[in-house]
Amino acid sequence: MADQSTCYRPETLSPTADAGVTLARATLNAINTAADPQQALLEALQSGALHALQVTGNAQKVGELFAMLDTFSTQFNLIEP
Secondary structure, eight states, X not given: XXXXXXXXXXXXXXXXXXXXXXXXXXXXXXXXXXSSHHHHHHHHHHHOOOTTEEEEEOHHHHHHHHHHSOOOOSOOOSSOO
């Protein structure tokens, strides 16, 4: 992370990174829309259910990153009177 934002650099992993994550966009969406994204990530890592998810390095650091992300409710009014 740099300046409180994640960085995407194709085919590149910083030599000082604690972990690297490679996943499909659909997998990221499934984790982010779960009621508990950190728990969804940990379950996916443990069960291997999401084959499009690969972690190199310290997987615990990936869980810590997801724990810092905001959780938003998908139940809201799009148009109000």
